[in-house]
Amino acid sequence: MEPIVIAKNLTKSYTKGLRALDNVSLTVDRGKVLVVMGPSGSGKSTLIRTFNGLETFDKGELNILGIRVDSSHDEKRIQKIRKRVGMVFQQFNLFPHLSILENITLAPVHVQKRRQAEADEYGMYLLSQMGIDSHAYKYPSQLSGGEQQRVAIARALALKPELLLFDEPTSALDPERINEVLDAIRKLAEQGMTMVVVTHEISFAKDVSDQVLFMDSGKVIETSHPDIFFSNAKHERSRKFLNQLDKH
């Protein structure tokens, strides 16, 4: 088993006493999917955003794809990580002034220095994989939320990443648009993509995850196999959280 993500004792404090991350350790192996769950403010977004350097931490150590990062946050190393790790955001964050295809080819052309024609071709392939190649020359505002999020996934895939991070990818979507995005992520999981997914979607998490990590107040409460976590979670706090999610 080749580990892709190793986090050791990550700690981040905002103000005295309040900790966004409290001694968080975890490992994600190649080809595996880790689902991170927890109430809002539990630090799950902060955690996955440290993986590509969008968030800093005060103590501990990260090892992403063999690149080590500590609290000094060496910019060159973070830049190396970002070229090999894709991220999908809750609010899509597509570039509104660029067409769908331009959104996808920006990084391959300007970061990997690929030829535009080559990037366009691969971009079109990714869009067809997501079932939205007919929208290639439209602008983000002309697409529905679900379509925009699938563009965001294609954009994250354009650099051929070895790890994908999803920060609540369906939380900003209309209920009837959630499944088209979850299906796209399921497909990626079947293809063996290594992923860390922050989500509240229980049935999706059951399907897709190899491991579920439950967080509260910046601490890891438990890390379990999904079969165990969703039927017989080890901790009282996890069971209480799942009960509340069920009531929705």
Place this chain on the structure above:
Amino acid sequence: MKINQKIFLQLGIFIIFFGLMGILINNLTVNLARTGIGFNFSWLFKPASFALAEHPLPFTSSDSYAWALFIGWLNSLKVIVSSLILATLLGALIGFARAGKNSLLGFISAAYITIIRQTPLLLQLMFWYFVGFLGLKDNMFIQLKNIFSVSNQGIEFSGLTFSSEFLALLLGLSIFTSAFIAEVIRGGILSVSRGQWEAFRSLGLSERKGFIRIILPQALPAIIPGLTSQYLNLAKNSTLAIAVGYSDIYAINDTIINQTGRAIECFIVLLVSFLLLNLLITNTMEIFNKLILKSRKYS
């Protein structure tokens, strides 16, 4: 509001407006008749009989008032256009520094903006003229092999000379306006959501590339209107040239009024020339704005 009430209100405004105009025009004609000056522009073609320190085109005291006014207009245009460029460059630099991550640069630019914005332009112009240039020794202060020299006469640079009056006005206007432009630019940059920064960073784009390709194109539509109004202010503020003795159109108008007593005609010339200039600035910026909006076909 009922329709007849609306008509009554409109009628009332109409009567008040034209009543006031009538009083003013009547006042003017009565006074003109009393002083016996009359209202005409034939004096424009009489010799000006004053000298100008600065003239981009040939000018002698036997040239007409009209030519003197035109020279003044050129002088105004020269200082406005060059200040506009310098103020934009300075403002962009300070604005980027202010919005950036470097805390020392951020502090310095914040201090610059605060000091420049909270002091009157007139004082700043006086400062640059009397402390900045006239404070220099009259023998060449800095001289580099006859290519570049700075003295209380101004700056000479490989054959081109810039008077100290022009330079004081250029510096004063540019620095004063740059502080406002910096705030306009910072506001534009801050109007782009944090998510856009995170998105380009997560794709491995460098800060510089991401700023140019992602942030700036989205900030520009928010920057242009504020920038236009700063440009208009700069053009109008250039009339403070008189404080440092630079012969812009206002200063020359002032001299002509003293000589001829043609205050009304002169002010009409002045108002019309500034109106035309500012319409030119507004329209140019509008074209620029449309080009940008055209390039973003979305929303």
